[in-house]
Amino acid sequence: MEIHQLRTFAAVAREGSITRASELLFLSQPAVSAHIKAMEESLGLSLFERTPRGMVLTADGARLLVKVEETLRVHREFLEEAGRMKGRLTGRIRLGAARSTNAAILGRFLSLLSSRHPEVEVELHHGGSAEVLGGIRRGTVDAGIYVEAGTPDADLATIEVDRFAVYLAAPPGTVATGEPVEISALAERPWICPNSNTCCGKIAESLFETHGFRPKKTVSVEQERVTRTLIAGGVGLGLLHAPSAMEARDCGEADLICEVCDGVSVVFAHLIGRSNDPVVSAADAIMRDLAG
Structure with missing residues (x-):
């Protein structure tokens, strides 16, 4: 069982949709479907029920999801520790992006992040500006790009990018x-x-x-x-x-x-309290360079 298949399984389980999972993972929909099919064939189990509402975990799939998420967490911690040992930044950033975000801005950010920190994984979450801001506050995303019609709250570190x-x-x-x-x-x-x-x-x-x-x-x-x-x-x-x-x-x-x-x-924003997080700090530095 490959680690990328486990990531795909977890993404489809979270999103309930092969389409949304493919966007988060930057994979084609056929590739996502192939990962799930390969897992089901290898395990001899049905992991999802395909319904008009999307992909719904079976009872077996739900039981395995707990173990998969634990495995992915341990894998991330392993890579992060190895990265610290060799002095390179590793980890994952969960980035919220409002649907109205300029695609060019997001593209430049992801390109620079990939070139400067190739071992940092990106988990992209699309939604409305209110959803992105709520995700930052709840901790379901580490940082986000959203539209701010007023003055950002004082507990946020923000950079105007457009x-x-x-x-x-x-x-x-x-x-x-x-x-x-x-x-x-x-x-x-x-x-x-x-x-x-x-x-x-x-x-x-x-x-x-x-x-x-x-x-x-x-x-x-x-x-x-x-x-x-x-x-x-x-x-x-x-x-x-x-x-x-x-x-x-x-x-x-x-x-x-x-x-x-x-x-x-x-604006690109994250909680000020997350400023010392190495991955959030690296993302903040890249956005400041882009905002120039």
Whole structure:
């Protein structure tokens, strides 16, 4: 039984999905499926039940998962100790990345981490900004990249790695854009709004408060790509990050009414209390180099 097969088994068990496990492990989906099949054939056991909801552990699989996680922990500790003995950084970093994170930033970070510290493993967790921040606080991720619409809390060490504006967008031809628009006059129209603890949710709440109104109808949506699709389909008004807003305008999917926020930060963050962790410290140094 190969250690990489055990890692694959644990990832599929955690995620309940071959697709998500392949993203975390940077493997193709056929490779992940092949690892699971090889394990099942070698052991003579069925480890997962394939269901419409995803991959569900069988009773045998659940019992073995405990041993697999223990084996992987011992393996990591072994490599970390060996790395300390020879003076090279080893270990694992669990990195949260908001879905709206610029792929180029994440790619440059992972490339530099791989070249400087080839023995450090990366476990990538995608989610919304609130999920990433929550993961940092709960300790389920070691560090993360997320969108910060306000001021980061004092217990976080943060590095701004990107910055963008946010625009109010409307279905094409539904709002006159040739002259300034009174935002409060749009209260009668449906608004597509994410949860108030998200970047655009906070900006929307601030916008409503500043202009003294609440939309008569709101549509709750968590993902920006869905917001953009609904705007293009004529469902209502919504907020879009600058790159998506410009693309939607150029494609004729939306009209941009106005810029509502000129500086939303994308930050790399970890708890200040983790600053002395060697792997977290190395990741922080790389991000500072990239932020320049």
